[in-house]
Amino acid sequence: DTGVSQDPRHKITKRGQNVTFRCDPISEHNRLYWYRQTLGQGPEFLTYFQNEAQLEKSRLLSDRFSAERPKGSFSTLEIQRTEQGDSAMYLCASRQETYNEQFFGPGTRLTVL
């Protein structure tokens, strides 16, 4: 068990560019969550997958954001036409169906210039 991994750890991009982040959950975990954390704040929920199905999306997730989890394994989060307000730490977490504890990855820090 290597824990939840995220790639890249840091991403610097220019406003208007598209970016994609990857999350690899713990292998037996069927639930996967994305959160966003801005400086000095707690993480905020973005979206949730149960296996490959995206079951809930936050109102924070504008049309420029899209997430996928093909085959119920890794997940990707894409941000199109990035804006400076998208600068944040993007966190991924996973958990087993029957045990209510989420395990977090190290996060991807996005900076939009």
Next chain:
Amino acid sequence: GNSVTQMEGPVTLSEEAFLTINCTYTATGYPSLFWYVQYPGEGLQLLLKATKADDKGSNKGFEATYRKETTSFHLEKGSVQVSDSAVYFCALSDFQGAQKLVFGQGTRLTINP
């Protein structure tokens, strides 16, 4: 909607001092309650949890009791160490559905030797 309010930081204490970080919540139904910790340069880690009223979560000398009557889940430790310096987040999750985490804003704790 659900929400979590933590005491404002930062909090600075001397080693071996008693620690209390206040946390109150607003939720419908019967949420589970958590304390997560974020050490410098590391990801979020679960510190302790409680799933029903009057449950006490404990770990590494930290304790918190689920108080439904006061909708609180205050974190306490009898004697803090320099290594406890970190950011602490109180969070809740719904009993059903996505069971996504709703976090407080975090409390930065610094312990001086």
